[in-house]
Amino acid sequence: AQTVTQSQPEMSVQEAETVTLSCTYDTSESDYYLFWYKQPPSRQMILVIRQEAYKQQNATENRFSVNFQKAAKSFSLKISDSQLGDAAMYFCAYRSARLGDMRFGAGTRLTVKP
Amino acid sequence: EAGVAQSPRYKIIEKRQSVAFWCNPISGHATLYWYQQILGQGPKLLIQFQNNGVVDDSQLPKDRFSAERLKGVDSTLKIQPAKLEDSAVYLCASSWAGGGTEAFFGQGTRLTVV
Numbered sequence: 001a002q003t004v005t006q007s008q009p010e011m012s013v014q015e016a017e018t019v020t021l022s023c024t025y026d027t028s029e030s031d032y033y034l035f036w037y038k039q040p041p042s043r044q045m046i047l048v049i050r051q052e053a054y055k056q057q058n059a060t061e062n063r064f065s066v067n068f069q070k071a072a073k074s075f076s077l078k079i080s081d082s083q084l085g086d087a088a089m090y091f092c093a094y095r096s097a098r099l100g101d102m103r104f105g106a107g108t109r110l111t112v113k114p
Numbered sequence: 115e116a117g118v119a120q121s122p123r124y125k126i127i128e129k130r131q132s133v134a135f136w137c138n139p140i141s142g143h144a145t146l147y148w149y150q151q152i153l154g155q156g157p158k159l160l161i162q163f164q165n166n167g168v169v170d171d172s173q174l175p176k177d178r179f180s181a182e183r184l185k186g187v188d189s190t191l192k193i194q195p196a197k198l199e200d201s202a203v204y205l206c207a208s209s210w211a212g213g214g215t216e217a218f219f220g221q222g223t224r225l226t227v228v
Contacts, residue, residue, distance in 0.1 A: 006156075045157075098160075
């Protein structure tokens with residue numbers, strides 16, 4: 001089964017600064033999708049950004065961008081101009097294109113300091 | 115569009131009792147997931163349905179957990195009998211059948227087993 005690893009249990013960033021959250025995954029599949037989800041204390045999981053494995057171009061959504069390195073099986077999230085509202089748990093997720101199952105990493109707790 | 119609905123939001127039971135959780139996915143979503151999220155950890159996939167068929171239940175403790183999705187719409191997850199280690203948030207998510215689409219999550223049910 002595919003595994004997703006987030007090696008940073010906690011990260012901290014100053015407001016308006018940039019922070020990068022790391023994620024690696026293990027798979028033998030060639031067709032898959034990667035996601036970053038945000039989970040605030042309310043528990044509602046919210047999609048931040050998505051990346052298709054067949055696309056070489058890194059996805060960008062406003063202040064959020066990814067660095068997708070397919071050969072290295074690495075998928076990091078960069079948050080620019082961090083805001084207090086960005087404070088949350090961030091989960092990296094892998095979804096198989098064939099079966100559609102979605103697996104999550106252990107998460108990174110992001111703190112934003114004013 | 116209406117989101118994924120889950121009930122109840124909270125449940126406290128004694129060990130060895132039984133409990134059931136209900137999920138109503140977004141209309142038209144063929145794929146439905148149940149996750150277990152223990153405090154401080156990432157969501158763990160328990161079972162994945164495609165319409166009313168099971169795609170993956172490899173991590174479902176089948177001696178005590180059961181799930182069904184009648185008519186390919188609503189789903190229930192049952193635990194019988196509950197153990198202390200079942201204390202967690204149970205998340206339901208749904209998505210379109212395609213692997214590239216995001217999963218939409220409900221707010222979860224927090225289960226406490228005492």
